[in-house]
Amino acid sequence: xxxxxxxxxxxxxxxxxxxxYPDISRAKAKIDTDGRFTISSGACEVGQGAKTSxxxxxxxxxxxxxxxxxxxxxxxxxxxxxxxxxxxxxxxNTGNAMKMASESLKRILESKAREILNLSEEExxxxxxxxxxxxxxxxxxxxxxxxxxxxxxxDLEVVEIFQAVTTKMNEETGEGNPYWPYxxxxxxxxxxxxxxxxxxxxxxxxxxxxVGRAVNPKLIEGQMDGxxxxxxxxxxxxxxxxxxxxxxxxxxxxxxxxxxxDAVEVKKIIVEDPESSAPFGAKGIGEPVMIPxxxxxxNAIYDAVGVxxxxxxxxxEKLLKAIKEVG
Amino acid sequence: xxxxxxxxxxxxxxxxxDAMEETGQEGKIIAGGTDVVVKLRDxxxxxxxxxxxxxxxxxxxxxxxxxxxxxxxGTTFSDIEEHDLFDGRLKGLKEGAMEVGSPQIRNAGTLGxxxxxxxxxxxxxxxxxxxxxxxVLCSKKGLRSMKLEEFFLGKxxxxxxxxxxxxxxxxxxxxxxxxxxxxxxGPRKALAISKICTAVFIDLDxxxxxxxxxxxxxxxxxxxxxxxxxxxxxxxxxxxxxxxxKAQIKFKEVINRRLKGRRDVDFKEEAIRGIFREAxxxxxxxxxxxxxxxxx
Numbered sequence: 093x094x095x096x097x098x099x100x101x102x103x104x105x106x107x108x109x110x111x112x113y114p115d116i117s118r119a120k121a122k123i124d125t126d127g128r129f130t131i132s133s134g135a136c137e138v139g140q141g142a143k144t145s146x147x148x149x150x151x152x153x154x155x156x157x158x159x160x161x162x163x164x165x166x167x168x169x170x171x172x173x174x175x176x177x178x179x180x181x182x183x184x185n186t187g188n189a190m191k192m193a194s195e196s197l198k199r200i201l202e203s204k205a206r207e208i209l210n211l212s213e214e215e216x217x218x219x220x221x222x223x224x225x226x227x228x229x230x231x232x233x234x235x236x237x238x239x240x241x242x243x244x245x246x247d248l249e250v251v252e253i254f255q256a257v258t259t260k261m262n263e264e265t266g267e268g269n270p271y272w273p274y275x276x277x278x279x280x281x282x283x284x285x286x287x288x289x290x291x292x293x294x295x296x297x298x299x300x301x302x303v304g305r306a307v308n309p310k311l312i313e314g315q316m317d318g319x320x321x322x323x324x325x326x327x328x329x330x331x332x333x334x335x336x337x338x339x340x341x342x343x344x345x346x347x348x349x350x351x352x353x354d355a356v357e358v359k360k361i362i363v364e365d366p367e368s369s370a371p372f373g374a375k376g377i378g379e380p381v382m383i384p385x386x387x388x389x390x391n392a393i394y395d396a397v398g399v400x401x402x403x404x405x406x407x408x409e410k411l412l413k414a415i416k417e418v419g
Numbered sequence: 420x421x422x423x424x425x426x427x428x429x430x431x432x433x434x435x436x437d438a439m440e441e442t443g444q445e446g447k448i449i450a451g452g453t454d455v456v457v458k459l460r461d462x463x464x465x466x467x468x469x470x471x472x473x474x475x476x477x478x479x480x481x482x483x484x485x486x487x488x489x490x491x492x493g494t495t496f497s498d499i500e501e502h503d504l505f506d507g508r509l510k511g512l513k514e515g516a517m518e519v520g521s522p523q524i525r526n527a528g529t530l531g532x533x534x535x536x537x538x539x540x541x542x543x544x545x546x547x548x549x550x551x552x553x554x555v556l557c558s559k560k561g562l563r564s565m566k567l568e569e570f571f572l573g574k575x576x577x578x579x580x581x582x583x584x585x586x587x588x589x590x591x592x593x594x595x596x597x598x599x600x601x602x603x604x605g606p607r608k609a610l611a612i613s614k615i616c617t618a619v620f621i622d623l624d625x626x627x628x629x630x631x632x633x634x635x636x637x638x639x640x641x642x643x644x645x646x647x648x649x650x651x652x653x654x655x656x657x658x659x660x661x662x663x664x665k666a667q668i669k670f671k672e673v674i675n676r677r678l679k680g681r682r683d684v685d686f687k688e689e690a691i692r693g694i695f696r697e698a699x700x701x702x703x704x705x706x707x708x709x710x711x712x713x714x715x
Contacts, residue, residue: 288693289604290686329607351521353608408604408614409686416689
């Protein structure tokens, strides 16, 4: 018999290394003699979209297109350390370092422009298409390249360092401020359990993620789909099968992860509640998108067939056994 | 790293037979390579010669001759998947073929390979057994045929003598009031070795009398096999809910007896009931579909 059930899971997650561990990202911004903008930072693109979304931050600040940003990343010879791509920290931490470096460079460009164009401190300036322009008087303008040609070597180069707020927890009292910031998320699923075979299908899925600010909504949706699939594998398939210390499922014939045919159409809802300490309010969501999914699936199984599964993955064998036990 | 010293690519049956004669016991036939290559890499195959039949057109066909369906051993799973002969009452065979691996594997892997590899989990074998398939073998001595069921000699073993290969298989084309159903239980929806795969052929008249039924299983024994004890419960009886349940209970008993002492017996004896039921319902649906057409 096929039985349907619904379940939800909710979560909050502290991003960054946390618990007082120094969490530091560095970025260097510069304008070269051709007037091109380059930003460099050691953040790694590991498929999560750092290369794209981090580059959007200086583009926003300097009034240029994202594709015009020369983003030098990963290369340890040319970039400064920005920590690991771990703890869902790059958007927040390296994003902040890149924002600070871009803003500092912008202030330098403003100051040089005022000097060259003989402008007072009060005259408002706008940045557009690699130019600094006096607002309301576009005849007064100067390009990044012109500024670079009058500047000394090193004048248009700035390094900024961002360090996240984190304090070690007091082991006695549990007090402290181990993580900053936190993200919040929820997941709802509907499952159909075959009570004769113990197999289950996820028939509906919804995933809601607080992101602070969606720097790149499409990339976030990609992360949400990926996180859901990963969690689905975690909940239903992935098993190292350790017997007396030996990993028996040591290859992908035995250690199963979801295929495209197993993937579920997930309804994705992005919640934007800007975080005051974050770059444009944006927080990392790499790990958070995975967290509420397995609890939601287990709750849906309970709703469908009345059994509480306490060990994952929920294979048909385990589920059928549990169903038989409750009769 | 491999022991292979020679490779052959015959373009005709006669040059295939020559290559087999020349290489003798050292020759290994490779078609899609989806099992042979894996074994080579694992060092589980030490043949000195490979005979590649993937380009042998004479072994790639799906045809109907005098009320029989014949499928060449070199026919790929994708060929079966795409052929409209397997859209109606014979759909159970297509369903089995579509359960094999991934699209890439189905494009390369062949029906003959699935049979000759003799894995107990081969997805196309239960439908073929339920169709009472005959295998036609070829050697320099000529053709030899036998029931597919008798062709299997154990896990990984088939009744091929030196110098002989599987040429094609054949089974009777279905008449109306007949249907073939298939159901698989695997750990995920693709690229998974089946835990149970079951096929049911049914011949059902308009009064719901079961004139004939053949049931075959994979992954529930050393080879895919017919389930005659369950067939006997159903054959010649009128199809009712009570009868279906009786057959399910019998199935559980049969599997329990066969797998006793194995780690997965508790699961499989239960799950077979559901999988068999699905395959049976599909076969009935297909048999009835044809009856309706007959009335019109």
